[in-house]
Amino acid sequence: GNLRGARLADHLAAEAVAAARDRLTGGAVGPGDDEIALTLADLPSRIDPTGAETAPADPSAELASCVGIEPVKREVVALVAEARAERMRREAGMPVAARPRHLVFTGNPGTGKTRVARALGRMYADLGTLSTGALVETDRADLVGEFPGETAANVRAAVERALGGVLLVRDVHVFATAEGARGREAVDVLLSAVRAHPDDLLVVLTGPEAELNGLLRSHSGLAATFPRVVRFPDLTDEELVEVFARRAAETGFALADGVLAKVGRLVRAAPRERGFGNARLVVDLLDRAVALQGRRVLADGVVDETESLDEILLADVPDSLGPTRDALPGDPVAAIQSLVGLEPVKEEVQALAAEARAEPMRRDAGMAGNAPARHMVFTGNPGTAKTTVARLIAAVYARLGLLSSGHLVEVTRADLVAEYVGQTSPRVRAAVERALGGVLFVDEAYTLAAGGGGDRQDFGPEAVAELLRLMEEHRADLVVIVAGYAEPMERFLSSNPGLRDRFPRVLRFPDYSDDELVAIFESMAGAAGFQLAGGVAEAVRRRIAAQPRGREFGNARFVRNLLDAAIARQAQRITGVAPGSGGGAEAVESTEVTLLRPEDLPDAPPEGGRTEKGPGHYL
The missing domain is CATH 1.10.8.60 (Helicase, Ruva Protein; domain 3)
Structure with missing residues (x-):
């Protein structure tokens, strides 16, 4: 406690001296002078040892200004009320039982989890529950080390930086379930460090709802230390349009007639799946619109009286909410045709592209029918361009509007199958989430059904079952391609009743002459x-x-x-x-x-x- 107080005092002195130097002008006192007279005005209004920009004066007003998430706002108000009541009881001499205040925030990206954590920390600081309320954000890259002892040191250092405020740990489920011993060490050290500082620290774990709930069920220590889960709902279409409008106003841009209506159409057309980006999507849309506006206005190097650098026109708003497809290969079908050999594969890809082009034509003609399954099996020996063709097929489908991004994610058994109970499904979900909008390419997929050997329990079938479930859940914006040698892949397709139906198309890659x-x-x-x-x-x-x-x-x-x-x-x-x-x-x-x-x-x-x-x- 004394050490932390000394650090805060040093930080307070440094902030006051810096403010005094900014106040004093005219050369009477320079940065190197020994004596500076401090005034009350030089003291910061609040202590923020992270050096972050000063937040708005009223954290309650900041919370209220968040678009949507009304259930979250009510939950935060209740948390603050509980903390205030505890302080009043303590001041009245009543015994107050220590209860863990640490929280779990679940929900899709872009729903305000970080912003709410920052506001809550400042509210607790105003009550005296925390000494600073400053927010420290961490994730797997900050905590999980590569060498023995590095992970424990990283976790302890993060907790030390956050003392007095809020430690926000993003996507703890990723390293807790997919990093093996290092991930388990990170969680164990985090729990130990948190329990060692019960009075002046708030830890918030964030991530997807299903994954974090599963992690809490499988880890009793985490569940006991993080007893409260706050669910962040997705923003509605109207709320997303409001986020776009507010962000444009905050950055000084006026919106021409029709802009918000177009944003609304794009938002309504976006698929609402797991991992939906919420506010991040419309903020990215605004950034792209600003970039296009700048190109338009400055195309001739002159800004005349008919042009404005602070107005976004309808023509500046991109035609898609997701990532632009301009970065995709110019003509992926032509790129496939230019490959040496592979004539049977080229014919299959031409047929796939023709089927994809025909679908909207049939819909426009009033024909009913379900879209065919696009998942595929690639069979063939190594070095026959299976990965290259998979990447180009992803680009073909993106060009045709069947996938939102057209990227490729490559995985093997090691990326999907874990060593312990309860860890395989989260790995598969993480891989699928990375591939959403594109193609998940599972190389040597037959090893998922091959078994681990010996007496060890093998979780390959669990990975296959979870993959099949997620393929159905995300069928609108995901293609899965499984690849490997012909005979083992045939056995793989026979290992699970649902595989052959989910992968109706087999592309055979011949050896090169x-x-x-x-x-x-x-x-x-x-x-x-x-x-x-x-x-x-x-x-x-x-x-x-x-x-x-x-x-x-x-x-x-x-x-x-x-x-x-x-x-x-x-x-x-x-x-x-x-x-x-x-x-x-x-x-x-x-x-x-x-x-x-x-x-x-x-x-x-x-x-x-x-x-x-x-x-x-x-x-």
């Missing part, structure tokens, strides 16, 4: 800036022909390794051309630096596995 692998080598070399001397293509063909073509053959990965080996040998050759000239690099012709010769190829075929540098375009 020798000619196709030579063409891929030439393409990869060209993309890396190299030219091939005469005889290189023939030498590559001989290396490929000498490589056994078993199930483990790496296809394009083998070629990538061959190219990497050739580049490494070429580096040795060109840097050893002129001995005695400082390594010889300066004495080499620039054309030789970019040229691969037959002697640069390794004498023996390289291994066909994955390279450390990561996959290339065909992997």
Whole structure:
């Protein structure tokens, strides 16, 4: 307690001195002078050791100004009333039993959890329940370390910074369930540190409702320390439009006729699924509108009397609430067609695109019918461009409006299946949430049904069951692609009655021919800036022909390794051309630096596995 009081006194003195220096002008007192006369006006109105900007004077007014979340506001008022009553009873000499005040805030992003935590901390500070009420925000990156002992030190340091105020821990379920021993250590150390400081600290855990409720049910220590759960509801369409209007006014922008009506249409058209961004979506929409407005007004470098830098017109508002698709490949279907080989796959993708284009045409014609399941199975050996095609299919569906973002999330069994009871489903949910709006690509998916071996209980089937449930829940904005060798994938589809129905389309990726692998080598070399001397293509063909073509053959990965080996040998050759000239690099012709010769190829075929540098375009 004395140490913390000394820190607060030091901080108070530093704040007062800084204010006095700002007040004194004219050079009479400079930053280096030894004596500064302090006045009462130099003392800060409240202590904030984090150095954050001063919040509005009345935290109750700040809470009331939050759009929507009326049940949350009532809950906070009740919490403050309880704290005030405890203080009055204590002042009256009544015994007051110590009760944990720590809270759990559940709800989707953008519902005001951080803002409410900040306001509550300041209210508690006004009552004397907390000494400063300052907010310290943390998440997995701040708490979970990579080395032994690092996690415990990180958690204790975060608690120490937050003493006197509020420690907000975002998405505790992520590392508590998906980080193994390190995540469990973070939770255990957090509980220990919180219990060591019962009087001058408020800890708030935030995250999705289902995940946090599941975590509390599975961890009795957490449930006892965090007995109160405050649920933050999604904002209504009207409230989201109000958030847009308020934020525009706060940032000094006027809204032309029709802007709010368009925002309302975009909000109503947005899918309301788990993870819905709420206020974040409309704030992002405003940021994009401001950027487009600036481009429009300053396109000719002149702002004339008909243009205004502080007015947003209807034309400035983007046509989609979610992320813009301008960053997607220009023509993903054409990109797939440009890949070497894979003719059967290209035909399937053309058919998929045609089906997707036909759906809105049929709806416009008044035809009834349900959208087909778009989840797929990719079978084939390594290095046959399964991941590349999955990424391009995501872009195709985004271009056609079937997915909101078109990104790809790659996972394996290690990302989905945990070691202990109750940890697998949260991992699967976390992976699906990252993939919403795009494609979840599950590589070597057959390992989910393969079993863990020995006497260990295997949670692979639990991962499959949870994945199937979430696929149905998010069918409007998620495509799942499972991939692996043909025969194991066939057994995988037979391991669960729901799998074959959920994955009706199977794309088979054939091995590349020798000619196709030579063409891929030439393409990869060209993309890396190299030219091939005469005889290189023939030498590559001989290396490929000498490589056994078993199930483990790496296809394009083998070629990538061959190219990497050739580049490494070429580096040795060109840097050893002129001995005695400082390594010889300066004495080499620039054309030789970019040229691969037959002697640069390794004498023996390289291994066909994955390279450390990561996959290339065909992997």
